[in-house]
Amino acid sequence: MSRPGSLLRHPRLLLGFRIVVFALAIAWPLSWACRVAQGEAGPDPGRYLLLEFGIGALTLLLLVLALTPLAKLTGWPGFGLVRRQLGVWAFVYALAHFACYLLFIIGLEPALLLADLSRRPYIIVGAAALLLLGLLAATSPRAMVRRLKKRWKPLHRMVYLALALVLLHFFWIVRADLGEWGRYALIALGLMLLRWPPLARRLGGWRRASGAGTEVNRRR
Amino acid sequence: MLIRRREHSHALEHEVTPERLYRDYRDFRRERRRVLAGALGFGAACALPRAFAAAGGYEDIDPGSAPDWFGQRLGDARWKAVEPGPEDRLTPFDDVTHYNNFYEFGSGKDDPARYAGGLVTEPWSVVIDGEVARPGRLALEDVIGESRLEERIYRLRCVEAWSMVIPWLGVPLADLLARVEPTSKARFVRFESLHDPEQMPGQRSRYGLIDWPYTEGLRLDEAMHPLTLLAVGLYGRSLPNQNGAPLRLVVPWKYGFKGAKSIVRISLTDTQPSTSWQSLAPNEYGFYANVNPKVDHPRWSQASERRLPSGLFRPNLIETRMFNGYADQVASLYQGMDLKADY
Ligand code: HEM
Numbered sequence: 322m323s324r325p326g327s328l329l330r331h332p333r334l335l336l337g338f339r340i341v342v343f344a345l346a347i348a349w350p351l352s353w354a355c356r357v358a359q360g361e362a363g364p365d366p367g368r369y370l371l372l373e374f375g376i377g378a379l380t381l382l383l384l385v386l387a388l389t390p391l392a393k394l395t396g397w398p399g400f401g402l403v404r405r406q407l408g409v410w411a412f413v414y415a416l417a418h419f420a421c422y423l424l425f426i427i428g429l430e431p432a433l434l435l436a437d438l439s440r441r442p443y444i445i446v447g448a449a450a451l452l453l454l455g456l457l458a459a460t461s462p463r464a465m466v467r468r469l470k471k472r473w474k475p476l477h478r479m480v481y482l483a484l485a486l487v488l489l490h491f492f493w494i495v496r497a498d499l500g501e502w503g504r505y506a507l508i509a510l511g512l513m514l515l516r517w518p519p520l521a522r523r524l525g526g527w528r529r530a531s532g533a534g535t536e537v538n539r540r541r
Numbered sequence: 542m543l544i545r546r547r548e549h550s551h552a553l554e555h556e557v558t559p560e561r562l563y564r565d566y567r568d569f570r571r572e573r574r575r576v577l578a579g580a581l582g583f584g585a586a587c588a589l590p591r592a593f594a595a596a597g598g599y600e601d602i603d604p605g606s607a608p609d610w611f612g613q614r615l616g617d618a619r620w621k622a623v624e625p626g627p628e629d630r631l632t633p634f635d636d637v638t639h640y641n642n643f644y645e646f647g648s649g650k651d652d653p654a655r656y657a658g659g660l661v662t663e664p665w666s667v668v669i670d671g672e673v674a675r676p677g678r679l680a681l682e683d684v685i686g687e688s689r690l691e692e693r694i695y696r697l698r699c700v701e702a703w704s705m706v707i708p709w710l711g712v713p714l715a716d717l718l719a720r721v722e723p724t725s726k727a728r729f730v731r732f733e734s735l736h737d738p739e740q741m742p743g744q745r746s747r748y749g750l751i752d753w754p755y756t757e758g759l760r761l762d763e764a765m766h767p768l769t770l771l772a773v774g775l776y777g778r779s780l781p782n783q784n785g786a787p788l789r790l791v792v793p794w795k796y797g798f799k800g801a802k803s804i805v806r807i808s809l810t811d812t813q814p815s816t817s818w819q820s821l822a823p824n825e826y827g828f829y830a831n832v833n834p835k836v837d838h839p840r841w842s843q844a845s846e847r848r849l850p851s852g853l854f855r856p857n858l859i860e861t862r863m864f865n866g867y868a869d870q871v872a873s874l875y876q877g878m879d880l881k882a883d884y
Contacts, residue, residue: 357853363651364632364640366853498748500746
């Protein structure tokens, strides 16, 4: 308990961090709702929420994938602790995105949903991503992690597939400028590169070299 | 010839306008002619944009600024020359001016409102060339020529499945085309928008997919159709920059992207011109781009549309109509064509 880093590992602090993350994940969509309520979201608030939830889900997905490299780099256990939580939030946002589509874009019309699901590639890919995220969210509670034992990790590697599907979904929506999509794709690429073994080993190595050893690394 | 056509429209005016208004209007024109004659000498020197009160019953609308000739033309505009159906309620001015696709200024719907403010639209001229007997470069005022400004309240249907109802101010494109005298070879009209990356941030993007300048086109008979409008204003004022100032095309039975904005060149051609969106994705955007609920866009169903403003609790989803509800007037243009193939 005399190491300088010990305060940063205090259980209360770690619990506080989890609660803050939880609160932020709720506050973000609330801020969109406020904009809508104040009439600042424009004449098409349904589509506004659809796009915010879509971008939000993608952002959380990228954040989840940034946590492991961050934990390796800093050695701070907090990042690992919010990983499953943020993953579930990504799914919740994606579900809200889908609900916006059902309510505001196709007006709950089953025929339109079937038509979209049968002939629009970007919707098909989005639906596949949503199902996948749902499967991952459903197997995220601690009890499920325990039940699945060794199979949990390979299953949850599918998050990379989900990310690829979401980026494809987004790519197919681009009309005239790839700039915004490119920024997200670049970040995704960067995060994948950090998982490339030679680089991944170095991430932990840098920290160990700077002398702040921890058990986080060994667990993964 | 031109003057005679004006006489003809006078007669119409007389028929539909109460006597008192007509007299006021006639007096106004007389007065205007006198003032104009006097002002001619230094008129050119002070052709700076000015603010006029928005007219036509839109007094609460920000009038923006406009050149002098525009303010004078407002006085004899023919208000509500075309009105939409009873269920078509005007989309509020704020929405019409803050929800725009104008990729020259960015791809977000609010980018044009944010970035188009600095666009210099005065002076403005338009090159007329190609298959015409009288090519040349016309000042914007001369593009409008002697035609009276008309207010046309049209539905605007975007290919992204949203729509608005907008009170445009403009003149029939046919008037201009008649004046420049298309040759017998002319079969299409090509429109070219301003290409000026200094003023248009969207054109500076390195990841843009559109090959600037933006171009659009119509078949000559479509261009000559009385519904086809060259717009210079909306809501009783000059066009806000984000709506395609100072001159844009409005073809109400086609998807919105056909309406080229900030037009700098109009060319008559003997072959079908290539258009920006068609070159970018020919399987998605056709040359004709007629509003057609039965022909889907690969990404958006065209069966219905969100009529804006659309609320969260009462989404304003309505069925899309063939030719955007203008079938009576325009269906004959496409007789014998397979609209699934020529989308
Ligand atoms: C059945 C599932 C899904 C449906 C029906 C769906 C539908 C849509 C629609 C209609 C749009 C807007 C298209 C337009 O621009 O007109 C969109 C955009 C988007 N969606 Fe989805 N989506 C689905 C799943 C997902 C998932 C799982 C994610 C992410 C985790 C996602 C992320 C996005 C993103 C990032 C955008 C682009 C937002 C923007 O352009 O600003 N979508 N989606």
